Amino acid sequence: MDNYIKIEFPSLSCNEAFARAAAGAFAARLDITVEELADIKTAVSEAVTNAIVHGYAGSCGMIEMRCGVVGRTIEITVSDFGRGIEDIALAMQPLYSGSDDEERSGMGFTVMQSFMDSLSVESELGVGTTVTMTKRAGADFDEK
Amino acid sequence: MEMRIERLGSTLVAKLDGELDHSCAAEVRERIDMEMNAGGMKNLVMDFDKVDFMDSSGIGVLIGRYKRVNALGGKMLVIRTAPQVDKIIKISGLDKLMDFE
Numbered sequence: 001m002d003n004y005i006k007i008e009f010p011s012l013s014c015n016e017a018f019a020r021a022a023a024g025a026f027a028a029r030l031d032i033t034v035e036e037l038a039d040i041k042t043a044v045s046e047a048v049t050n051a052i053v054h055g056y057a058g059s060c061g062m063i064e065m066r067c068g069v070v071g072r073t074i075e076i077t078v079s080d081f082g083r084g085i086e087d088i089a090l091a092m093q094p095l096y097s098g099s100d101d102e103e104r105s106g107m108g109f110t111v112m113q114s115f116m117d118s119l120s121v122e123s124e125l126g127v128g129t130t131v132t133m134t135k136r137a138g139a140d141f142d143e144k
Numbered sequence: 145m146e147m148r149i150e151r152l153g154s155t156l157v158a159k160l161d162g163e164l165d166h167s168c169a170a171e172v173r174e175r176i177d178m179e180m181n182a183g184g185m186k187n188l189v190m191d192f193d194k195v196d197f198m199d200s201s202g203i204g205v206l207i208g209r210y211k212r213v214n215a216l217g218g219k220m221l222v223i224r225t226a227p228q229v230d231k232i233i234k235i236s237g238l239d240k241l242m243d244f245e
Contacts, residue, residue: 013167020197038197038228045199049166103173105203107236114235 004068011052011061011080019065019078020044026067027074030137039115040074040135046108047078047131054091054098055082055129072137073117081128088121145172149179154218155187156180161194164202173205177212186218193224202229203236210242221245 005026009015020041027040044065051063064079085091091098092113097106113119116133123129145168146161158176162168180188188209192198206222213220223245225233233239 016165016167017163035227035231038231041197042199042228042232045165045197049199049201053166103169103204103208105200105207105236107200107203111200111232111235115231 001068002070004066006064006066008062008064011056011063011082013052015063016045016048016052019048019063023065023067023076026069027137030069030072030074031141032137033141036135036137036139040076043112043115043133043135044076044078046111047076047133050108050131051078051080051082051129053104054085055080057083057099069137073134074137075132075134077130077132079128079130084125084127085121085123085129086125088123092121147172147175149175151183151185154185155189156183156185157189157191159191159194163197164195164205165197165199166201169201169205173208176209180212180216186213186216188213188218188220190220190222191224192222192226192229195229196226198229198232200232200236203232203238206233206238206242219243 007022023044024037024041027037048063061080061082066077068075090096092109094110095106097104112133116135118134120132145164148159150157156179210220221243225244
């Protein structure tokens with residue numbers, strides 16, 4: 001790991017904006033396109049929202065976010081220590097929402113998958129969930 | 145998230161300003177639904193000119209409003225979305241469901 005940050009914050013909705021801004025600021029030091037930066041911020045927003053809405057579901061707990069960089073690849077992990085996901089494959093299906101709120105779109109994992117190069121989810125019931133995502137900065141430059 | 149409401153006949157125009165995420169989604173939908181009910185509005189225009197960020201919570205807000213407007217027999221239009229917002233709208237397939245300009 002060339003450099004990394006680790007941030008802990010309570011599962012308050014107002015911290016979603018803080019978390020994505022922090023991840024964006026960390027990533028912005030690399031050669032990265034505006035679109036890639038927006039992708040990272042969006043994916044972080046989804047992961048943190050999942051931790052708040054599903055991991056802690058109304059109760060409050062801590063969320064840990066790590067952003068690291070190796071070469072030009074950014075790795076972000078978002079961990080909660082909440083309920084855990086019973087069926088990860090089901091939770092990751094587009095339009096599936098584990099929330100009772102009928103206006104949750106169920107697109108969180110789909111957005112993370114589409115906007116990042118890789119996504120992995122580890123979860124244990126009653127222990128918590130960790131989402132790990134990577135994205136290579138400047139991939140858009142490579143193609144040109 | 146700030147919101148300005150304008151009424152043009154039976155059309156409600158909601159001008160959003162800020163970042164549309166989970167932290168303000170409930171507030172946005174409640175305000176729009178209330179304003180729609182209050183004036184007997186039928187159509188809804190959501191102006192995203194000043195929205196520079198939206199995540200999938202915004203998708204939920206858009207689908208929810210679309211269903212309500214449809215039930216009223218009205219039309220819904222989403223205008224002036226930024227590239228980041230367009231991208232998430234496309235991934236969710238919303239561009240096939242409702243009108244964007």
